[in-house]
Amino acid sequence: MRRTRITVAATITAAALAAAGCTAKSDDSSKTDDSDGLGPIAITASDTACEVSDKEFAAGHMQFNVENKGSKVTEVYILFPDEKILTERENIGPGTKAAIHTEIEPGTYEIACKPGMKGDGIRQTIKVTGKAKAKTEDPVLVDAAALYRDYVQQQADMTLPLAEKFAKAVKDGDLEGAKKLYAPSRIGWERTEPVAESFGDIDPKVDVREDGLEDGQKWTGWHKLEKSLWHDKKITAEDKQLADQLVTDLKDWQKRVGGAKITATSMANGAKELLDEVATGKVTGEEERYSHTDLVDFQANVEGAFTSYGLLQKVAAKNDPALTAELDKQFKSLFTLLKKYGAGEKFVSYEKVGDTQRKELSDAVNALAEPLSNLAAAVVAK
CATH class of the missing domain: 1.20.1420.20 (M75 peptidase, HXXE motif)
Structure with missing residues (x-):
């Protein structure tokens, strides 16, 4: 049609x-996770760090729970190796939380936290393995x-x-x-x-x-x-x-x-x-x-x-x-x-x-x- x-x-x-x-x-950060692998991935952002709770997980639907413990508004990006953006969340204020849902395929990605919403950000590499669960x-x-x-x-x-x-x-x-x-x-x-x-x-x-x-x-x-x-x-x-x-x-x-x-x-x-x-x-x-x-x-x-x-x-x-x-x-x-x-x-x-x-x-x-x-x-x- x-x-x-x-x-x-x-x-x-x-x-x-x-x-x-x-x-x-x-607030959706406390909702039940619907990821295909392990539970939600926690991202703790500050003015000087970007901490990720798990750096290797299975492909499929994934929830990232972000908490900004810094003094600046931040944004979080999940990036392909060529810097293309898989998903992002901007304007996460100090002391606030946000949940990011995305479909993620096998491969290597970078998570970038950008305090002040400027520059290339503080980065962590993550590895997504396996094959997304068929659904x-x-x-x-x-x-x-x-x-x-x-x-x-x-x-x-x-x-x-x-x-x-x-x-x-x-x-x-x-x-x-x-x-x-x-x-x-x-x-x-x-x-x-x-x-x-x-x-x-x-x-x-x-x-x-x-x-x-x-x-x-x-x-x-x-x-x-x-x-x-x-x-x-x-x-x-x-x-x-x-x-x-x-x-x-x-x-x-x-x-x-x-x-x-x-x-x-x-x-x-x-x-x-x-x-x-x-x-x-x-x-x-x-x-x-x-x-x-x-x-x-x-x-x-x-x-x-x-x-x-x-x-x-x-x-x-x-x-x-x-x-x-x-x-x-x-x-x-x-x-x-x-x-x-x-x-x-x-x-x-x-x-x-x-x-x-x-x-x-x-x-x-x-x-x-x-x-x-x-x-x-x-x-x-x-």
Whole structure:
């Protein structure tokens, strides 16, 4: 049967119709493990260490319980040998815990704890052995992953012509035209950013901010051009070259998304990652510090998270109806709040959003992020 393509319009309609629900569980780190091998792997992160309770275990579904005993916000990555990301969890505050669920195949991986969410992190090598336990996959989840892959490809295909128009305006020296095309060119990327980040090498080329550059890294991509357009108010010969490079890098992304590893757990984790992106970059105004188009990115991140959730909702509701009721409620609340500021690519400048309004947005994001962190556990529950 031909799968139905997912549209963002349908996503927002579903969000608008979501019914209010009851309170979700507050922490998934204590839930019963569903791993195929030994019990949950404990990761204890601090400002100077990344301790892993077991460094060799069987392939299959695995739960990692993370505890941040440091003084800095941290993030934890599970990386393939080539630095591609298997899964991650960002924004783990001091004294807090988080559970990460993933499907892991035989091989050697690295776990990286990044105190301050900077640099290569403190690393531990783990070995995954044997063969994943054969199990009957839920056909709803299989189809959900296939549909989500279609959605990611659709967003990449949509992004490229918009990026090409943006690049052309830059190369033509059309300052005002490039400004108008900048935010629309980023929407598809922002909706599916965790998949792009999973490749490891594309995100630093196209979406890094100046303060996120590693030592020796050349600044390229959207935000370098953003600074030229709004802060410097001029387009240089280098900017014109960078516009071409942006299109080249996005073509690479477009070709590679079809080969991304997508599972139900990666979709659930990705939804949470998108909310983390909102919390750490969009609400603060750091992401689009020159153009102040943060709310366009904000909306796109939430749309992407809701698309993942919508595809997983049926299974999650069967396993944890209280959780999905709360997620329906919080998604609806956040979409309603965003409508106060605009829609699509037409949002007010984030400069015009005062401290009180920003706090209201932040509170709404946090109210959604907390239950969303439990989605992966609900999806894999037996």
